[in-house]
């Protein structure tokens with residue numbers, strides 16, 4: 094087996110399509126080499142080697158020998174010797190998984206330096222300062238990443254030296270200072286480890302390779318994988334690359350750039366660079382980098398070359414690239430290229446533009462926009478009508494706006510968010526450890542760091558609003574306060590941040606929901622051309638129905654009627670009904686509610702203008718409607734004209750231990766048929782009246798929680814009797830359907846029998862998940878996280894459908910149902926209807942449509958297209 098792939102001298106053993114084996118970075122380096130783009134030579138140790146290393150606890154056979162061979166080739170290629178006293182070869186050791194995991198894995202730069210080679214470097218470069226600067230960087234990085242001595246310990250030493258020299262920034266330190274730093278660093282290492290800093294360059298290399306392999310399993314890598322659903326089994330590749338130096342003087346530098354704007358998608362070269370700097374200096378937010386456009390003035394030739402390279406790369410990859418480069422003595426080197434992460438807004442714009450430019454076809458354009466991501470476009474922004482004063486302005490790092498309470502640590506963000514609080518995470522700069530807190534926060538605000546800082550990159554990936562590099566903020570993370578413009582903001586104070594403009598506002602500002610942009614609407618139209626699944630919405634009000642239609646919903650898949658029972662003081666009549674002694678009493682109360690229900694349905698039918706509307710008859714346990722306090726009971730007693738004592742007794746009687754498995758769903762219709770009768774009257778009368786006005790109506794009456802075909806048989810009869818009576822009295826030719834929800838395992842298993850009485854099935858996967866797992870939706874939050882942590886469940890089954898269990902029941906339900914009734918319509922109306930992975934599953938089992946909340950409709954349209962393509 095081949096474990097090592099060389100690249101250099103204009104040729105690479107690997108190529109761009111070998112991401113699985115070489116990792117994204119390795120594949121990119123190989124591809125760029127083959128394209129003739131200037132890349133320093135090096136080699137990639139495969140992800141397979143990493144996986145085997147994890148299993149064996151040691152390198153697989155031959156890997157190290159192959160690496161040494163590649164190293165020799167590398168030495169020949171640039172005519173330097175690894176560990177050589179004269180002209181030493183230095184390398185970087187870089188991780189690189191299949192997909193980029195920003196900041197997750199650690200890179201070691203300047204490897205190969207020791208007390209001897211540093212002198213060699215000094216003489217070939219002609220600069221002692223440069224050589225010792227590189228050495229101290231190496232000791233610091235290597236110690237942090239490989240030896241586990243915290244980065245900050247070294248920073249402290251640097252601070253002391255700077256203070257002693259009375260200087261502000263690193264570049265002001267001279268060669269003697271650098272030498273002193275090296276000595277102090279080495280001393281620090283000896284003290285910490287009880288042994289001296291490794292001088293054997295091969296040992297350095299081996300330890301670094303191990304560290305990269307091991308970093309696959311560090312906590313932040315694991316967290317990142319969990320959040321991004323990246324399998325633990327992939328492993329990372331290791332890239333060993335000859336060093337090029339951006340820190341050799343003012344004709345050197347380093348930068349990161351995007352071939353298009355990753356925030357807005359505009360077609361413009363976008364990025365940042367630092368003169369006389371190395372590697373992570375740009376992203377670390379220590380010095381504030383300059384915009385890339387400035388490079389044109391400072392190094393015109395390099396800039397021209399860079400432009401040529403980035404265009405070449407974008408045309409080659411046919412996607413926006415995120416590139417890293419270093420300039421050594423006016424010579425440009427590319428160190429990385431990958432498909433750039435982008436906001437949803439940028440993803441849409443870039444996909445649309447690239448189609449228009451003829452770079453990609455329609456299908457590709459649709460596939461370029463991730464369904465889970467477009468959720469961002471449906472995120473709130475500041476109401477343009479609002480008047481507010483921004484106290485400071487940072488970089489607009491990730492669009493959207495957020496309001497929340499200020500917190501200063503990722504831990505606090507997670508804690509507060511778990512209590513349902515909305516928080517803004519405020520940090521000087523974020524680091525990979527903060528990822529959990531960033532995920533929990535509504536938005537992220539940092540004081541240092543640029544558009545490509547950790548906070549910015551991660552927030553964009555998460556679709557979270559972020560303002561970065563807001564230098565006007567004096568953040569004191571220890572005493573938990575911010576001083577800005579003479580004002581002090583403390584923990585828990587409410588602020589608003591606007592990631593679209595970079596504004597920071599010290600008060601709560603009204604946010605509004607966004608609308609579909611022209612390009613986004615176009616992409617969704619293209620998606621509609623490909624998709625096979627219908628997309629409906631779950632909506633209970635005319636307003637929600639209208640919103641959903643605007644987003645492209647093709648009908649209502651679930652209109653819950655219980656909300657209609659709670660509105661205003663309708664609840665009094667509902668309670669009177671529930672607590673009544675007999676049918677007579679119930680009817681009396683029910684018919685107080687009926688006009689309201691009818692009104693609601695009229696509004697919804699009108700809003701949907703002839704699109705199908707699935708209305709679910711009353712579903713929740715009666716338990717939920719019972720008045721609990723004495724005060725409420727008094728009120729109902731008065732309202733209904735019955736003694737309070739009697740009501741109280743009745744209320745006691747109705748209490749259930751396990752209401753979700755109790756007197757609910759069609760069981761209500763079976764025991765109190767008058768409830769469903771009233772609802773059918775309201776629905777069909779409303780439908781007939783709207784139809785009479787000339788608006789088409791397509792009501793679909795849905796009976797919940799059926800577990801036995803007989804239930805549906807009985808209730809269908811009742812429904813048809815009422816409906817047909819109403820229709821003939823209005824004398825309109827109204828068509829309606831009667832169907833059921835499949836949300837109990839027994840219903841799925843006997844779907845053929847049930848199909849006899851159903852025109853359609855709608856899989857209620859919330860309840861079906863609950864009843865299949867025997868897991869309470871309302872209480873499982875207490876222990877589900879442990880199940881996810883321990884990987885017993887891969888994911889929360891209420892968020893993404895459990896394909897092998899619950900999904901299997903859906904599959905059985907569809908098959909059995911269709912075996913009895915070929916034309917049976919099937920859909921899904923649980924929360925899963927808006928979840929991309931679940932939508933792919935729905936396509937697979939052949940459902941006719943999915944139904945989800947109005948704001949998820951665009952996500953579902955796109956996901957349904959992805960499911961086909």
Ligand code: ADP
Nearest residue numbers: 185187196200334335336337372373417419428
């Ligand atoms: P990440 O995955 O975090 O981007 P990289 O492996 O790309 O880590 O390394 C980070 C930075 O280190 C690069 O952007 C580059 O500036 C610098 N770097 C890496 N390898 C080299 C090298 N061979 N020569 C010079 N700089 C390098």
Ligand code: MG
Nearest residue numbers: 196198199200
């Ligand atoms: Mg890094």
Ligand code: MG
Nearest residue numbers: 118417428429
């Ligand atoms: Mg990189």
